[in-house]
Amino acid sequence: MTSNCVNPRQRQAALRLVYLFISGLIAPMAAGDQALARSSRTGSSIESIQTRAAGEPVMAVVSLRDQGITVYAASGWILRAPVSSGQKGRETPAGIFSVIQKEAEHYSNLYDDAYMPHMQRITWSGIALHGGPLPGYAASHGCIRLPYDFAAQLFDLTRVGMRVIVAPADVAPTEVVHPALFVSKPGAAALAATRAAEADEAARKAAAARLAAVTASREAARATMAVRVAENLKTRAEAQLAAAENALADAKPEQEERAESARAKIATKVDELQAQWAAAKTEQQAKLDAVAPAREAAAAAEAARAAAADTARELARALAPVSVFISRKTQHLYVRRAFQPILDMPVTILDTERPIGTHVFTAMEQTDGERGMRWSVVSLGGGAAHSEEAGADGRTREGAEGEPTTPASDAKAALDRVVFPQDALARIAETASPRSSLIISDEESSPETGRGTDFIVLLSGEPQGGIAHRRSYPAAQAWFRYERPRLRLPFWR
Numbered sequence: 001m002t003s004n005c006v007n008p009r010q011r012q013a014a015l016r017l018v019y020l021f022i023s024g025l026i027a028p029m030a031a032g033d034q035a036l037a038r039s040s041r042t043g044s045s046i047e048s049i050q051t052r053a054a055g056e057p058v059m060a061v062v063s064l065r066d067q068g069i070t071v072y073a074a075s076g077w078i079l080r081a082p083v084s085s086g087q088k089g090r091e092t093p094a095g096i097f098s099v100i101q102k103e104a105e106h107y108s109n110l111y112d113d114a115y116m117p118h119m120q121r122i123t124w125s126g127i128a129l130h131g132g133p134l135p136g137y138a139a140s141h142g143c144i145r146l147p148y149d150f151a152a153q154l155f156d157l158t159r160v161g162m163r164v165i166v167a168p169a170d171v172a173p174t175e176v177v178h179p180a181l182f183v184s185k186p187g188a189a190a191l192a193a194t195r196a197a198e199a200d201e202a203a204r205k206a207a208a209a210r211l212a213a214v215t216a217s218r219e220a221a222r223a224t225m226a227v228r229v230a231e232n233l234k235t236r237a238e239a240q241l242a243a244a245e246n247a248l249a250d251a252k253p254e255q256e257e258r259a260e261s262a263r264a265k266i267a268t269k270v271d272e273l274q275a276q277w278a279a280a281k282t283e284q285q286a287k288l289d290a291v292a293p294a295r296e297a298a299a300a301a302e303a304a305r306a307a308a309a310d311t312a313r314e315l316a317r318a319l320a321p322v323s324v325f326i327s328r329k330t331q332h333l334y335v336r337r338a339f340q341p342i343l344d345m346p347v348t349i350l351d352t353e354r355p356i357g358t359h360v361f362t363a364m365e366q367t368d369g370e371r372g373m374r375w376s377v378v379s380l381g382g383g384a385a386h387s388e389e390a391g392a393d394g395r396t397r398e399g400a401e402g403e404p405t406t407p408a409s410d411a412k413a414a415l416d417r418v419v420f421p422q423d424a425l426a427r428i429a430e431t432a433s434p435r436s437s438l439i440i441s442d443e444e445s446s447p448e449t450g451r452g453t454d455f456i457v458l459l460s461g462e463p464q465g466g467i468a469h470r471r472s473y474p475a476a477q478a479w480f481r482y483e484r485p486r487l488r489l490p491f492w493r
Contacts, residue, residue, distance in 0.1 A: 049079070049080065049081045049147060049149070049150050050079070050080040050081075051078065051079055051080075052076070052077065052078050052079075055073030055074060055075050055078055056073055056074075056157065056159075057071045057072065057073055057078065057079075057154075057157050057158050057162055058072055058073055058074060058162070058163070058362060058364060058434075058435060059071075059072050059162065059163040059164070059165060059173070059362055059378075060072070060129075060154075060158075060162065060163070060164045060165070061165045061167060061171060061172065061173075061378060062083060062085070062092075062144055062164065062165065062166045062167065063167055063169060063170040063171070064085050064091075064092060064094060064138075064166065064167065064168055064169075065168060065169045065170065066169075066170050067082055067083050067084065067085065067136075067137065067138065068080065068081065068082055068083060068170070069081055069082075069083050069129075069144070069146065070172070071154065071157075072173055074364045074365040074374075074434070077172075079150070079153070079154065079157075081146060081147055081150040082134055082136075082147065083134070083144050083145060083146055084132065084133070084134045084135060084136075084137065084138060084139045084140055084144075084145040085138045085140060085143075085144055085145075085166075086138060086140050086141060086142040086143070086465065086466035087138050087139050087140065087141070088138070088465070089465045090140070090141045090142045090465045090466045091138070091142070091462075091463035091464065091465045091466050092127065092138075092140070092142055092143070092144055092166060092466050093127070093142075093166065093458050093459075093462065093463075093464040093466055093467045094166050094167060094168045094380070094458070094459045094462040095165075095166055095380075095443075095446070095456065095457050095458035095459050095462075096163070096164075096165055096166075096358070096360055096380075096439060096441075096455065096456065096457040097122035097123065097127070097163075097164040097165070097166065097454075097456055098122065098161055098162060098163050098164055098453070098454040098455075098456075099120045099121070099122060099129075099158060099159070099160050099161060099162045099164060100121050100122065100123075100124070100160065100339070100452055100453050100454070101119075101120070101121040101160065101452075102119070102120050102121075102155065102158070102160060103119045103121075104117070104118055104119075104155065105117060106119035106128075106130065108126075116128065116130040116131070116132065116143070117130060117131040117148065117151060117152070118130060118131050118146075118151040118152050118154070118155035120154075120155065120158065122164050122456075123448045123453075123456060123467065124448065124450075124452070124453070125448060125467060126142070126143075127142050127143055127144075127466060127467060128143050128144070129143070129144045129146055129151070129154070129164070130143060130144075130145065130146065130151060131145070131146055131147070131148040131150075131151030131152065132145030132146070132148075132151075133145065134146075134147060140466075141466065142465070142466020142467060143466075144166070161321065161339075161435070161454065163360070163362060163435075163437060163454075165360060165378055165380070167378070167380055168380070168459070168462055171378050171379065171380065172378070173362065173364075173376035173377065173378050174376060174377055174378075174379075174408045174411075175374065175375070175376050175408070176361065176375050176376065176377040176408050176411055176412065177375070178375075178411075178412055178415045180415045180418070180420055180425070181361060181363075181373070181375045181415070181438065182373070182425060182428050182429035182432045182436075182438075183371065183372055183373045183429060183432065184363075184366055184373055184429075184432045184433050184434075191315065192312070192315050192316055192319050195308070195311055195312040195315050195316075196312045196316070198308050198311075198312070199305070199308040199309045199311070199312035201308075202301070202304050202305040202307075202308035202309070203305050203308075203309070205301050205304070205305070206298070206301040206302045206304065206305035208301075209294075209297045209298040209300075209301035209302070210298045210301070210302070212294050212297065212298065213291075213294040213295045213297070213298035215294075216287070216290045216291045216294040216295075217291055217294075217295075219287045219290075220284070220287040220288050220290070220291050222287075223280065223283050223284035223286075223287040223288070224284055224287075224288075226280045226283070226284070227277065227280040227281055227284045229280075230273065230276045230277035230280045231277055233273050233276075233277075234270065234273040234274055234276075234277045237266060237269050237270045237273050238270055240266050240269075241263065241266045241267055241270050244259070244262050244263035244266045244267075245263055247259050247262070247263075248260055248263050317337070317338055319433050320337055320338045320433070321337070321363075321433055321434070321435035321436045321437070322335060322336075322337045322428055322432055322433070322436045322437075323335065323336045323337070323436070323437050323439070323454050323455055324428060324436075324437065324438045324439065325438075325439045325441070325445060325455045325457070326347055326349070326418055326438070326439065326440045326441070327441060327442075327443065327444045327445065328349050328352065328355075328356050328440075328441065328442045329442060329443060329444040330444050331346060331347060331348070331349060331352070332344060332345065332346055332347060333345050333346070333347040333420075333421070333424065334445065334455070335424075335428065336454060336455060339451075339452050339453055339454060343424065343427075345421065345424060347418065347419065347420070347421065348418075348419035349417055349418055349419070350416075350417040350418075350419065351417060355442050356414045356417060356440060356441070356442055357379060357380070357410055357411075357414060357440075357441070357442065358379070358380040358439070358440070358441040358442065358443060358457065358459060359377055359378070359379045359380070359410070359411040359414050359439070359440045359441070360377065360378045360379075360380070360437060360438075360439050361375055361376070361377045361411065361437060361438040361439070361440075362375065362376050362377075362378075362435070362436075362437050363375055363432060363433070363434050363435060363436040363437070364376050364434065365434050366433075366434060373432065373434070377408060377411040379410050379411055380459060411440075414440045415440070418440065439455060439457060441457050443457050443458065443459065443460055444457075445457060446458045448467070
């Protein structure tokens with residue numbers, strides 16, 4: 001009778017041959033796909049990158065509708081590139097953000113360990129700018145993908161704190177002038193530079209004093225060692241002299257001359273060693289006397305260094321860009337500096353029931369010998385209520401006299417409706433610097449705003465799928481969460 005069963009070893013061998021055959025067919029196809037992906041990544045998408053004379057970036061504006069990013073310096077736009085934002089259901093939230101962390105090589109903690117090179121985080125819940133594939137449409141899980149080469153270039157130019165505005169449509173900063181926009185205190189930057197130079201000089205003196213104290217201690221230790229060596233030699237010679245004197249006393253008459261000669265030589269040697277030991281003791285005392293003053297001088301220099309460093313650091317922090325946020329919803333004015341809250345107070349907004357929009361004013365650069373400040377504004381509208389009042393594009397609408405309004409006029413109108421507390425305005429103006437910002441919005445600050453962030457404001461009338469279901473982590477927890485080592489698995493897993 002013939003069996004219908006197949007030998008397991010034969011079946012495994014047959015399957016192995018089939019796998020090898022299929023692998024041989026797939027390998028060229030995969031190589032072709034990779035080459036195509038590589039060419040598309042470095043070809044068409046990179047060709048659409050535009051660059052102008054570079055300056056330090058002040059802000060980046062992402063247009064969700066146009067799937068593009070424009071980076072601005074004080075002189076104007078400097079970089080443009082296509083992006084791929086969050087797909088439907090995981091949309092990149094429109095709103096106001098800033099770079100809160102940078103990591104050149106990053107792997108996603110949320111999405112299958114995905115590679116996110118040149119990551120610049122804008123929320124602790126996982127929204128970031130990073131290099132990635134650009135299929136030509138919104139395809140991410142909420143992040144903003146950039147062309148790989150562009151992401152590397154931008155990463156090298158930016159610093160933590162740079163403003164990132166994610167807009168539903170294409171918007172651009174417009175210059176604006178208004179008396180409520182604060183100016184910096186003249187001479188503050190020069191004073192900060194002076195204090196920084198003083199701190200550097202104090203650090204140099206502290207290092208020199210510390211080296212002098214270490215040198216004095218080392219020389220004292222060497223002098224002490226020399227005293228011990230001289231003392232040991234002297235003690236040994238004295239013992240030899242005592243033995244020679246005993247030998248002379250016990251010597252026979254015919255041996256007395258030789259014993260006396262030996263004793264005399266040893267006595268001379270003892271005298272020499274005694275002199276050497278005395279000199280070593282004198283030098284040792286001088287070295288020991290120098291140690292205490294050197295250590296005191298080092299302690300004083302270190303105290304001066306610490307005080308100068310604290311002064312320079314506090315002044316630099318006081319001159320760091322300040323962020324002011326005014327919310328129509330909460331009727332409050334908030335101030336943050338260096339990602340830390342420093343002020344929270346009520347503010348009066350006229351005509352409270354009417355939408356005011358969302359406007360981001362940014363101090364671009366100092367003018368008139370540091371006595372003035374050039375400001376720009378980006379207007380985003382203000383959610384569903386404002387979008388009904390605004391035109392379909394969110395950029396122009398009819399004013400009270402039937403004249404079309406512009407983002408700059410809308411922004412000025414928003415400033416006119418805020419009754420600024422004069423004491424708060426004076427405090428802010430004293431330490432304002434370029435990159436400082438003023439945000440006026442119908443919205444309130446997002447729960448994403450917290451430790452290690454600037455103000456994060458989301459537009460309530462826009463999809464927020466990419467952030468709605470994410471859990472926010474404080475800065476310290478997020479750093480641990482995203483920095484843990486991972487086991488890299490093969491690409492075919």
